[in-house]
Amino acid sequence: MRVTNTIVEEIFKDKLSQIENFEDELYGFSIKHKIQPYLNESFLSRNIDPPLGLKQELEVIVNEFDNQLNYARELSNKLEYPLIVFKGFTNYFLGEGDIFKRESGDLDLLYKDPKHLRKHLINESFYEFEYSSGHEYSCLEKLDISITIDLHKHIPIMAYPKDIHSVSRNGETTIDPVSKVAELNYEDVLAYCHHLSGNVYIPSVNLSLLILCTSMFRDYISRMDSLPHFKLIDLVETVKLLNSTSYKPNEFIELVNKYNSHDSINFTGKVLKEITGLDPFHYINGKLTYYPQIQTWNFNSWFFPSSLKSAILNEDFISLYRQIGAETLFISKNQDYSFKNTAEENVLKSLTKSTNNNELQVTFNVKWDRELRLEIEISNVTGISDNDIINLNFGALVKTYFGSVSRGMTIGINEDTKETMIYKKDSKSITLTLFINVAEINKIIVGNEIPLNLYIEKYENKVEYDFLCPLIIKGI
Numbered sequence: 001m002r003v004t005n006t007i008v009e010e011i012f013k014d015k016l017s018q019i020e021n022f023e024d025e026l027y028g029f030s031i032k033h034k035i036q037p038y039l040n041e042s043f044l045s046r047n048i049d050p051p052l053g054l055k056q057e058l059e060v061i062v063n064e065f066d067n068q069l070n071y072a073r074e075l076s077n078k079l080e081y082p083l084i085v086f087k088g089f090t091n092y093f094l095g096e097g098d099i100f101k102r103e104s105g106d107l108d109l110l111y112k113d114p115k116h117l118r119k120h121l122i123n124e125s126f127y128e129f130e131y132s133s134g135h136e137y138s139c140l141e142k143l144d145i146s147i148t149i150d151l152h153k154h155i156p157i158m159a160y161p162k163d164i165h166s167v168s169r170n171g172e173t174t175i176d177p178v179s180k181v182a183e184l185n186y187e188d189v190l191a192y193c194h195h196l197s198g199n200v201y202i203p204s205v206n207l208s209l210l211i212l213c214t215s216m217f218r219d220y221i222s223r224m225d226s227l228p229h230f231k232l233i234d235l236v237e238t239v240k241l242l243n244s245t246s247y248k249p250n251e252f253i254e255l256v257n258k259y260n261s262h263d264s265i266n267f268t269g270k271v272l273k274e275i276t277g278l279d280p281f282h283y284i285n286g287k288l289t290y291y292p293q294i295q296t297w298n299f300n301s302w303f304f305p306s307s308l309k310s311a312i313l314n315e316d317f318i319s320l321y322r323q324i325g326a327e328t329l330f331i332s333k334n335q336d337y338s339f340k341n342t343a344e345e346n347v348l349k350s351l352t353k354s355t356n357n358n359e360l361q362v363t364f365n366v367k368w369d370r371e372l373r374l375e376i377e378i379s380n381v382t383g384i385s386d387n388d389i390i391n392l393n394f395g396a397l398v399k400t401y402f403g404s405v406s407r408g409m410t411i412g413i414n415e416d417t418k419e420t421m422i423y424k425k426d427s428k429s430i431t432l433t434l435f436i437n438v439a440e441i442n443k444i445i446v447g448n449e450i451p452l453n454l455y456i457e458k459y460e461n462k463v464e465y466d467f468l469c470p471l472i473i474k475g476i
Contacts (some may be wrong), residue, residue, distance in 0.1 A: 007239045010275050011035075011232060011313070027054055029315065033232035036061060037100035064146065065089050065101040071147050072107060076199035079117065083200055084110040084189055086155070086211055090202040091237045099240045102233055106139075106148040110186045114138070114151055121149065135183075155184035155211060158218045159263045160288070167292065167302050170325065171351055174300045178221065182259040184211070192255075205246040210255050210265075212238050217264035220312075224293040224303050225324070225393050225453045225470075227315055235275075235312075238268060242280050253284060262286050274309035295324075296466045298457070299353040317395030317451040318472060324453070325349070326470035331368050333475065339364045341469070350469035360458055360465040368475060372436035372450070378458060379429045384421075385459040390432055393453040394444040401432055403459075448475040 030039040036057050043050040069089055076083040088104035111117045114137040121140050122128060126149070130139040135156045141148040161176035184207075193201040203211060212234050219230040241247060256265055266286030273279040292302040305311035306323060314320060327349045331337055339348040340363045352359050365375035376390060388403030401421055421432045436444075444450055449472050456467040 007236055007272070007276055011236075027051055030054075031057070032228060032315065034103045035233050035236055037102060038236060041100075061103045062101055064103065065092075067146060068104060068107055071145065072200050073198035078120070079111070079199060081112040081199075082190060082193070082195075084186065084193060084202070085196075085200055086110065086189065086203050086208070087215070090196075091208055091212075091241065093196060093202060094205050094208055094244060094246065095237070095240050096244055096246075098243065099237055102237075106150050108150050108152060110152050110155075110189055112186050114153065118151060121151075154186075155189070155214070156180045156218065157182035157184065157214050157259050157261045157264065158221070159260065160221075161300065164288075164292070164302075168290075168304070170303050171295065171301050173353075174302070177297070177300050178294060182261065184259065188259075205241050205244050206248060206252045206255055209238060209241050209247070209252060210259065210261060212241070213268040214261055214264040216271075217267045220267065220291070221293050224295060225320070225455075227317060227320060227395065229293075229312060232312070235268070235271065239272070239276075239280075249283070256284055263288065267291050271308060271312055274307075275312075295351070296353060296468060298464060299466055301351070301353065316446070318446050318449055321451045321453055321470040321472060324470040325351070326451070326453075326472050328449075328472040328474050329366065330474050330476050331366060334367070334369045336367050337365065339366075341467075348469060350467055352468075353466040354463060356463045358463075358465075360456065360467045362456065362467055362469070364454070364469070364471075366473065368473070370438055372441060372473070374434050374436070376432045376454070376456070377429050378431075378456065379427070381423075381428060381430060381458065381460050384423050384430055387457070387459045388430075389455070389457040390421075391455045392434075393455070394436070394440075395451050396443045397436070397440055399434060449473070 026039055030036045036054060040050050040054055040058060043054075072083065072085050085107060087108045088106070089101070092099050092101055109117070118128070118138045118140075121138075124142070126140040126142045128138055128140045130136070132138070135153055136150055137153045138151045139149070140151070157180065159179055159181045161174045161178060163174045163176055166172075167174055189203055189207065190201065192204045192207040194204060196202050202208075216230045216234050216238075223229050256262060262284060263286070265281045265284050266288050269279040269281035269284070270291065290304065291308055292304045295301040295303040303324060329337065329339065337346070339346045340361070341348040341350050341352070342359065342361050348362060348364050350362070354360065361379040363375075363377040363379065365377070367373040374392070384403045386404040390401045392399045419432075419434045421430070423430050441450070452471045452473060454467075454469040454471065456465070458465040458467070
């Protein structure tokens, strides 16, 4: 059974049923999901002249596409070993004319000697903004040529814990964590690659499908409070590759079994079935009937979306946070409010976990005039640990504070932003104070509501505390 090319129309039809000004709304939706070329095709198929902004966007996409391709060729010719490029522009060359040139923020690369390639790029004046993080070896950029590179150690294959069937409600925990069940390293990928040009190689249709599915699954389970959970361009290209004459189901099954990627493939099939009515991977064995997301990493707690399809298409952080369990705080302008998770009144409702079964004491103070002033106070602690994290996710704005300077936060006062994070010995408390300015408020407010998911990870005398508190701050 093959999925037809109706996925783009199904996605846009779903959005069209929800909005009035579909040209403007769909344009923004397409940018978030990098499916602008397919939106353009949808307009043309309806005999509608695409908006000028969309036409201009397509010109930029083509120029960026050609720029990345030309640079990859140029770079590969300077290297001893084949340079593998995956995702991004590569599927265009596998789609037999059915996959359009797409926006791609960076070049995803694998190389036999990543240490040498990293040194070479730095010598060519690339700026390294991240080094050796997870499966990525180095992230670099060179602004004058508009190139950003993600140099990978490998491509990880993730899976649900073996005891995932033991949970069925929000907040329940598994004994085992999410696991990396396999890695696609340079040699693995090269064995299934095609020569493109120069010294550039790209994965075959079957391997590209596997990479797309594993990437979508990994992003979905690990980004509960981020929207979109993954870009729909990956789902669109999955369907397009399935319709390629080079797609070989038997060979694909061998890859799935070899790299133990059943959860990723079953997840993608389930999403496609909810959108198109057909599961192209129905022949691949899988035991999952539901697909929860990680709620807290360190304690293996889980969140169950009410609908997989709505979770994938959702752009609304207000509705997402309400699903997570957000409470609405009604705030009058120019008044001070205080909420505490251990109080009897003005309770700050939260999900808390710890290795000693005690509760972290957190006070949330808020005042909304022109700016939004927030203060988070953590009580009865002995200091700030290097591993401490306070993360505030407002949807379109994320602010993260670490307990060590090396991880990105200077303890004390930030004169530029008026932010402070200090430990008070007399009260044995950590206080973080921050201000959301008017421009930032305009980015995150919906009507008169501001979504916030507050997450705290605190380490105290070998005890770990996790604190999760979704909120809706509503001006009255």
